[in-house]
Amino acid sequence: MTDAASRPPESGxxxxxxxxxxxxxxxxxxxxxxxxxxxxxxxxxxxxxxxxSLWAAVLVRNILSETQTALAAGEPVGSRDGGRSVAGPVEDFQWERLVEPVRRAPGDGGTNTLVQVEVSAWRGDPDSRYTITTYMVRTE
Known part of the structure; x- marks a missing residue:
């Protein structure tokens, strides 16, 4: 008896x-x-x-922080300004800030104003902006 595996293949x-x-x-x-x-x-x-998007968010938050500090200290903040970042990971980002008064804060004698602050940042195409809008108090 021969094992089937040991047989040579059939012709063809x-x-x-x-x-x-x-x-x-x-x-x-x-x-x-x-x-x-x-x-x-x-x-x-x-x-x-x-x-x-991450670096645009970082830049926008930094500008918002600077804006809040300036408004709280009574320093003048332009109603519309912007710029271009020139260093670090946010290099070549452009940004724009709009500060618009909403109303005077009631009951403080008219020394504080509620303002709407909108900050946008983008790199390259301005149609792909990262924008944050918030409200802050301007001390006068």
Whole structure:
């Protein structure tokens, strides 16, 4: 009795893959690689946008903090000003600040004014701004 695994293959049959099977495997593998690369590219793009939004938020919060300090100290703050950051991770960000009086604070003799402060920051396209609007008290 001979073992089936030890017998030589019958004539006309060969072990291995056909050309069609190899080509199908290559197409499936190529499609998978392309999908992975596209997902990687999309994640890098999202990371860039996220990083830019983060630094815009940091810049806006710093400007709001400076504005609040100046208003509390009674220092003059322009109704509309802006600028460009020139150093650090917020380099090349542009920013704009609008300060508009809303009303005088009641009951304090007219020395304090409620103001609306809007600060925006962006890099490159001004249509993709990061904006915070808040209210503060201006001491006069």
């Amino acid at each position: 049959t060969r072990a291995g893959f056909t050309l069609v099977e190899v080509l199908v495997a290559l197409v499936v593998l190529s499609t998978g690689i392309v999908l992975v690369l596209r997902a990687y590219e999309t994640s890098l793009s999202a990371l860039r946008v996220s990083r830019q």
